Amino acid sequence: MTIPTARRRASIADVARIAGVSVGTVSNVLNRPERVLPATRERVEVAIEQLAFVRNGSARQLRAGTITTVGAIVLDLSNPFFTDVVRGIEHRLELDSYTAMVASSDDDPAREHRYLRLFEEHGVLGVMVVPATDEISHLLTLRERGVGVVLLDRPSPVPDLSSVAVDDVLGGELAARHLLEQGHTRITFLNGPHYIRQCADRHAGVVRALEAAGLDPAEALVEVTVPELNADGGEAGIRTLLERGDRPSAVFCVNDLTALGALRTLRREGISVPDDVALVGYDDVTFAAELATPLTSVRQPTHQLGERAADLLLRPPGSPAEQVVFEPELVVRESSTRAA
C-alpha cells in the first residue's frame, strides 16, 4: 500500500511484480529471451511497456562489468580533420554495437586528463586519444590499469602501445616532389613550429624530395614559420616573403587554411595562382576543391584512421600492439599546374 509521491524510475522489481514473475525472469527476458516461455515473456513485455521501463545502465554495468562504451579524445572538434576521424570511429564501433563518448581537449593537457579520468570512472573498454603534448606517460599508466589505449594521429614512441597515424614525412615529400616535377627548383614552405610533430615531419619530407632531386635544401628550400596554422598565418607568411623582396614561384603550405590565406594575399598583390605561383596545401578539406582556384592538396585517410583505431581498440585483450601508418595521397588541382 505504498503511494508513490516522488515518481521513481521503474526497476525490474516493479516489472516483476506487475508481471507476476521474479526479477530473474525479467532479467532473462531482457538478456536471454529464448530461455523463457513465450507466454511468460509476453506478460513481462507487457509490463515493461506499461511501466515504460528502461534498464538502469549503471546497475547493469556495475554488476555485469559489461562495457560497450569507449572514449575518444581529439584536439579540436571544430576541425574537419578530427570530425572525419570521429566519424570513422563511430562507423567501426557501430558494427559491434559499441558507442563512443567523444570529447575535445582543445590542446589542453588538463582537459585531456579530466576526460580520461571521467572515461575511466565510467569503466570504458578503452580510449583513443590524440595527445595534447608529447608527454604520454599517463596513457601508459592508464593502460596498466586495464584500460585499452590507442594513440590517434601520432605514432607510438613505445612498441607495446598501439597507434594509428599518417606518414607526414611522405606527405611533405609528395607535395614537394610534385612541385619539382612542375619544373620548380626552389620551394617555399609556409610551416608551423617544429615542436609540432606534423610540422617537423613534413619538413623532413620536403628535404627528402629535394635531395632526391639532387638539390641542396640549404639553397632550394625557404622555410617561413607562420604564427598560426590558419588563414591569417598564411597571409602573414606571404607578407613576410614579399616584404623581404622574395617572390616565390612555388609555395607549399602546412595546411589548407594556411594555403587559403596565402592564396588570398597573393591575389591581392596581383600575383596569379597558378600562373605566377604554384600552390599546394595539406588536408584536402571540403572546400579545397571548391575555391575559385581549386587547391592541390595532400589528402589524409581520415575516415580510415578512425576506423582502424576503433578496430585496434576492440581486438581481444592480449592482442599484440600494432603501429599502423597510413599513406597520404596527393590530389592535384589547378592551383599548382600551369596551363600548357
Add this chain to the structure above:
Amino acid sequence: MTIPTARRRASIADVARIAGVSVGTVSNVLNRPERVLPATRERVEVAIEQLAFVRNGSARQLRAGTITTVGAIVLDLSNPFFTDVVRGIEHRLELDSYTAMVASSDDDPAREHRYLRLFEEHGVLGVMVVPATDEISHLLTLRERGVGVVLLDRPSPVPDLSSVAVDDVLGGELAARHLLEQGHTRITFLNGPHYIRQCADRHAGVVRALEAAGLDPAEALVEVTVPELNADGGEAGIRTLLERGDRPSAVFCVNDLTALGALRTLRREGISVPDDVALVGYDDVTFAAELATPLTSVRQPTHQLGERAADLLLRPPGSPAEQVVFEPELVVRESSTRAA
C-alpha cells in the same frame, strides 16, 4: 591470503584495508575531505596513490543517483554549424562541471532513438537534441519519464517543452532586404525542399522582404530547388537557371556550401560576382570570408545556441519551459556589393 591472479581494479575496500581505516572514511576523504582528520586523510591518500585507485562511476551513480552527465544529439557532426553548437554546449556545461556525451544521428531517426535510449539508460540529467524529423512524441514521453529535454535548432511545437532556435524567417528577410537595398528588383533563391523547416522559413522571410518593398513575389522571386544542400547543389541550381536562359542579377543561397557551388559555376561561365551577379549565402562558415570573393552571409549565433540550450537543461527541475529564439545577423562582404 588471496593471490590476485587476474588483476582487478582496486575498490575503496582495498584502499581502506591498506590505509587501515573503514570504507566510510575513504568515502569521506573522497567526497567530504574536511570531515576527516588530516593525518587520516594523508594515510588514505597515500593508499589511493599506491593502488592507483580510480572510483567506480557506475557504483557511485547507482548509489548516489548523482548525475553530472547530459546528452546531445545533432544531425551531423561534420557540419561546422553543429560543431559550433556543441562547443557552446560544452562551454556552458563546464561552468557546472557537467559533461556531455555527444552523438550524431545522421538524420536517421533510428540512430536518434538508439542514442536516446543509451543516454536514458545511463541516467543522464537530460538531453539536447536536434530532431531528425518533425515527429517528436518520443521526446515528450522521454520527458515524462523524468529526463530533461531541450530542442535544439527547432522551435518547440508545444508550450511546455523548452527549445532554442534561430529565426530563419528573419534570416531570409535580412538576406533579401539587403539585395533589394542594393538596387535589385528580382531575387533568385537557390533553396532546398520546403519540408525542411529551415528552407520553408527562409523562403517566407524572402517573401516578407519583397512584400515590404512593394514587390509581388510571384514576379520578383524565382525559386530554384537544389538537389542537395551543398556545392554540387549550387552548381546544379545555377546551371538550371542558365539553361533556361534566365540570367539572375541577385542570388540568395540557402547555405554557404550552395553559394560556393554557385560562385564557382558563375565564374566558369564568365559571369562576375559581384559585378554581374550579387550573391548571398547562409551560415557564415569559416571560409566564407576567405574566398577569393568574400561571401556575404547570414550568421547564426551557433555558440550561443548551444550555451543557452545547456543553460535551460541545467535549470532546477520544475522550472517553466522556455522557447528561445535568436536573431541571425547579416554579414556584408564583397560578393553582394558592387564597387561604387
Add this chain to the structure above:
DNA sequence: ATGAAAGCGCTAACAT
C-alpha cells in the same frame, strides 16, 4: 522454465 538470493562498489545514515 522459473525463483531465490548473493553481491558488484559505492554513499549516506546511523552508531560509536
Add this chain to the structure above:
DNA sequence: ATGTTAGCGCTTTCAT
C-alpha cells in the same frame, strides 16, 4: 572523527 551497515538495480549462479 571514524566505523558499521543497508541498499541502489541489476546479473547470475544455484535450487527447484
